[in-house]
Amino acid sequence: MNEGEALTGPIITIKDVAAMAGVSPATASRVLSGNPATSPEAMAKVMDAASRLGYHPNAQARALRSTRTNVIGLLVSDVRNPFFADLAHAAEQAALAKGLVTLLGNANESIEQQDRYLDTFISQRVAGVIAAPQGEGSPSLRAVLDRGISTVFVDRTVDGIDVPSVTINSDSGIRQAVEHLARQGHKRVGYIAGPESTSTGRERLRSFSQAAHDFGLSGDPALTYIGDFQPASGAAGARHLLALPQRPTALVAADSPMALGALSTLNREGIRIGSDMAVIAFDDLEWFRLLDTPLTVIAHDVKAVGRTAVGMLLDVIDGHRPESVVLPSELIVRASTITPPMEQVL
Amino acid sequence: MNEGEALTGPIITIKDVAAMAGVSPATASRVLSGNPATSPEAMAKVMDAASRLGYHPNAQARALRSTRTNVIGLLVSDVRNPFFADLAHAAEQAALAKGLVTLLGNANESIEQQDRYLDTFISQRVAGVIAAPQGEGSPSLRAVLDRGISTVFVDRTVDGIDVPSVTINSDSGIRQAVEHLARQGHKRVGYIAGPESTSTGRERLRSFSQAAHDFGLSGDPALTYIGDFQPASGAAGARHLLALPQRPTALVAADSPMALGALSTLNREGIRIGSDMAVIAFDDLEWFRLLDTPLTVIAHDVKAVGRTAVGMLLDVIDGHRPESVVLPSELIVRASTITPPMEQVL
DNA sequence: CTGAAAGCGCTTACAG
DNA sequence: CTGAAAGCGCTTACAG
Secondary structure, three states: OOHHHHOOOOOOOHHHHHHHHOOOHHHHHHHHOOOOOOOHHHHHHHHHHHHHHOOOOOHHHHHHHHOOOOEEEEEEOOOOOHHHHHHHHHHHHHHHHOOOEEEEEEOOOOHHHHHHHHHHHHHOOOOEEEEOOOOOOOHHHHHHHHOOOEEEEEOOOOOOOOOOEEEEEHHHHHHHHHHHHHHOOOOOEEEEEOOOOOHHHHHHHHHHHHHHHHOOOOOOHHHEEEOOOOHHHHHHHHHHHHHOOOOOOEEEEOOHHHHHHHHHHHHHOOOOEOOOEEEEEEOOOHHHHOOOOOOEEEEOOHHHHHHHHHHHHHHHHOOOOOOOEEEEOEEEOOHHHOOOOOOOOO | OOHHHHOOOOOOOHHHHHHHHOOOHHHHHHHHOOOOOOOHHHHHHHHHHHHHHOOOOOHHHHHHHHOOOOEEEEEEOOOOOHHHHHHHHHHHHHHHHOOOEEEEEEOOOOHHHHHHHHHHHHHOOOOEEEEOOOOOOOHHHHHHHHOOOEEEEEOOOOOOOOOOEEEEEHHHHHHHHHHHHHHOOOOOEEEEEOOOOOHHHHHHHHHHHHHHHHOOOOOOHHHEEEOOOOHHHHHHHHHHHHHOOOOOOEEEEOOHHHHHHHHHHHHHOOOOEOOOEEEEEEOOOHHHHOOOOOOEEEEOOHHHHHHHHHHHHHHHHOOOOOOOEEEEOEEEOOHHHOOOOOOOOO
């Protein structure tokens, strides 16, 4: 096609391997794909030829013929959110241990972008999909399901779509958080929520509102700010809460990127975390512990989420209908929610 | 194959679409792939049939036939490293704007895992590869290049492999960092380096050593600790430096995960950042600014790296040989390297 | 502008 | 255990 391409070596196909090994393409195929019906000699010759020629099977052709792939698609909501980066890492390692390669798609908290990736996964004929879904069942999500592609949801679910999932029970952690704040004497607690378009956004808000009611916190709707799980909205949420006529004394953020944004606003405004404003974040990031005032968090086991999702997907691929798994969350109390005995311990 | 699959709707092929539209598969193909040689009526009928049937082209078959794909592979060293998460995000957005879908592979700083992904990219017949390579030219990396797959390196390069790259000139930033520390009166500066197996690991160490020499810092080899770019090695490096008979007064970490590990060790040991130990990290993460003592960093433009790499890859795919791009880095001085006028500003 | 036909690289019943 | 042959779902010269 162009001069650069002219330098390219020829593509080695199974026919080349077969020819060099002196067998038929059928036999070469059997050896290469691990079919037991092959003689030791054929096996040796084919393997040798393949490695000498640097043969790389064409996955397209293979998948076209056999409709089986060792590739799974993992769709996360936002790679820059450490929760999803860790989840991707854990899932990938678990998949690799099972001989599966994971293709990662980043929806970037956008339904359109999610659908781009899901369409790509369909077109690539992946063996299965693990997805943290956006929205209420987009066209491409339906298409994945309609085609019978094995699917597992992680972190989030979609109402009315019955797919096995592994999620986090945020209710327990959030309840503990609210109870803890109530015990510390807080009445007005700001909540920076996730978007209504995600199950986690909705559930965490519901848990918070219910717990706030149960533990006698103010029900002032102005104390709730709906963000989008990304840092800028956390910053905006904190600004909103600080501008309230009756400023809250504590703040809970529904995920770590929004917590980051909120912290950065508090910092800029000179509000001291812990003493001026109690802060709790969902997700336990290592650096939350490194802050001058280490952050109280609602923690959970991300690695377990990833591992479990992969195990579950394998089950689905094998034709089973595994039960959904809900993993626990719990409050870890640190200095950001404890009124210090002194203003500053020197 | 199993009962679960029985529920699956039939796979819609281009023949189904053609039949419903009352045209030949060839015409349907032309419409669907945007070939201009189609009548408006055929176009309308085919598009209508395709959307009614929920047709998803089989990328395998398409690629098998036309050897063209709109999928590129992006291989990063470690998704959990925010630098690479941001890079992946930026590259992905840039690719999407050009109509390309990005498949993300995570080498996890392992050559074996890198090769797994590269093999997958080859087998998936991606249109191009953007890679932050591990090691010195692994077999799979050679295979990618031998096959003439358009490739661009990001962040790292491989000696002796002539591929266009977009990298960061860490030398300028590191020199500024060392000069800054020398001016503050530091003599013994610890350096937590990246692995020798990466070009960035080697270059940054060389820059540091050279600058340390030029600005009269101690050349004690015990002040250099070779890590692996991941948090645990940063923690180990900090422990090593603290255990030295002559403890350094400042510390530079060659990437942010190692900085995170080092900070966590300093914290645990009760070493105050800034006053007890000056700290500089490579990479500017948002949360570095949120620390009680905001961190001095060597910053660079990650988004530009991602965008540039995608543009360059497109150039390579088009048969050009773009020049490699080196983006600048610069020191941003914050409190972690400035001896405060008072021990604590209340 | 359209259709019939060949073929991309593999795998898999089907005979032997 | 092996080979010849068919076919997976597309695209693309080749005629018309």
